[in-house]
Amino acid sequence: MPKTLIGPRLRQLRREQKQTQAEMARTLGVSASYINLLENNQRSLSVQMLMSIAEAYALDWRELTKDESARRVADLRNTVLDPLFTGDRPDLQEIRGAIDHAPRLVDYFLQLHGAHRNALERILQLAGDSSTDELLKSSPETVIHDFFRDHENHFPELEQAAEQAWRGAYTSPEDRFYELRQRLSKDHNITISVRRIDQLGDALRFYDERTREVHLSQALNTANRVFQLAHVLCLVEYPELLTEIADRSGIGPLHAPSRLRVELANYFAAAFLMPYDRFLKEAEATSYDIDRIAAAFSTSYEQVCQRLTTLQREGARGVPFFFLRIDKAGNVIKRFNSTSFHLAEYGGSCPVWNIHTAFYTPGVVMPQFVEMPDGERYFTISRTVHRPVFSEETQDRRLTLALGCEARYAHRLRYASSYNFEDPKLYAPIGINCQLCPRQACTQRAHQPLFVELPMDEFRRGSTRYES
Known part of the structure; x- marks a missing residue:
């Protein structure tokens, strides 16, 4: 086992138990000085001691060794x-x-x-x-986002369930819709029907538990129909697992645990359609070419982007990504973050970031190196996709997807292969939003920052009306 230090966690555990170092030492059958060394990270944790602590205090050993x-x-x-x-x-x-x-x-x-x-x-x-x-x-979106981020957007139990759901028989992606329809019919007596758009209204998928019917909208393409059936498969075969994870989250009724269950079922669906080992191998082999990965698994561009944020299995990690989906008004309507990067939590409102200009070049992947005011640097790619909804009121159904990683991982992505990493002008200076951005002389500034006084000289006109 690698060198493991658990000083702060052990100290916190001891205080929760209202024990002195000597009392904890007696409980574990070691010396008080050894406990002191462990708490101060001057000794690493042995497997034997880990098991002793877990048994003595009825803890899951994985919680003790989880490095946050x-x-x-x-x-x-x-x-x-x-x-x-x-x-x-x-x-x-x-x-x-x-x-x-x-x-x-x-x-x-x-x-x-x-x-x-x-x-x-x-x-x-x-x-x-x-x-x-x-x-x-706090909004339900924020609470659920934080829960996923705390788990690095990776849930081993859902990955395991998705692998078990295959029953050892991974088959061609082209046969997926037929296989899922047959499985839901045979194992659960659920029938599948594709309905006209005007029959389902704004719904894309409706599962009627009473009649055991799944209705899919014609607005869904094949990849999204398959995804919705995989989602239903999770609901009917692993409801206890969804409930267990939702209960463990501590998210109460006010924060919509039902929404959490939906996101967890979506996670399962992605893991089912894009099994972890095969997906990671394909991602590395194609240098994270999203279109090629989507072609290999017969999935959509967006499904691949979201799945890329989950590659955080211990011992088999991919590039750590964050993911945003933005509408034409600049609202972030979906976000996932497997990293410690705060751009994913707050980003989306800076006009210098090309997530907005992507709307002018539909379907074209737009790479960009960006730098935050604190010096943190990222490599991002932005591209538009279409929302699967048809109505006269929303004829332009484009959304922008942004996938990003820390700049030090950019060399692993084919989208960055043509850039000169030593170019001093490589990085575009962006911010969270104008109200919180301290940058001076930004030609795109739209608001006075809340906590920074910009210099103002009545005899000089600067690049914006907020400073000289």
Whole structure:
């Protein structure tokens, strides 16, 4: 087993048990000095000690060894870079020290900043609505996004269920619709019908539990019809697993656990149609060429993008991606993040980022290297897709999909192969949004930043009306 340090987690466990180091040492049959060394990360954890701790305190050993330090360091680094804070920023050593020696204080600090962030976003969205309940309430999308991000957008139990669902017989992607229809009919007495668009209205798929019928809209292409049947397969074969994960999430009724179950079933569907090992092998072989991967599995461009964010299996990781789906008004209507990158949480409102100009070149993949105000750098690709809905009111059904990774992974993607990585002008300076972006002399600025005073000289006209 690799070297494992669990100092902060062990200290927190001991305090939760209201034990001294000597009392924990007696419980585990070791010396108090050894417990002290473990808590201060001066000794690594042996397999025997790991099993002893798990047995003595009735814990899952995986929870003890789960390494969240990288994500917590990234969270804290991004938080202290908020323009809200002034003065010298804590360096990386100070941040790591805080996480090692005061983990609960760090948690409270991050929760407080998160509450501030949510309140600020609500203020910006509500534009003057002073409803306290609305300002303090986190949206279901935010809560579910955070739950997925806390798990690095990877759920081993759903991956295992998807592999078991194949029953050892992975077949041609071209036969998928027929096979799923036959399986749902034979094993669950469920019939499948494709209905006219005007018969289903705005619905794309409707499963009637009473009549055991699945109705699919004609608006869905073959790839999306197959995906919807795989989703239903999860609902009827693994309802207990969905309930178990949803219950474990701690998301209460106010935060729509039903929506979480839908997202988990979607995760299963993607894992079923694009099995992990085959998918990772194809992604690496094609240098993450999304269209080629989609062709190999007979799936859609968007389905491949979302599946790429889940490649976080221990020992078999792919490039860590974040994913955004944006409408014409700039609203982020879907997001997944397997990383510690905060661009995925807040991004979507900067006009310098080409996710917006992608609407002018439908279907064309647009690569871009971008840099955030704090110096974090990413490589992103943007492309439009069409929403599978037909109506007179929404004739232009385009959405932009953005897939991104940290710039240090760009050499593994074919979309970046033509770029000179040493070019000093390679990176486009972007921000989260104008209200929170501290950049000066940005020609695309649309609002005065909330926490930064831009220089103003009445005798000089700058590139925007917000500064000289």
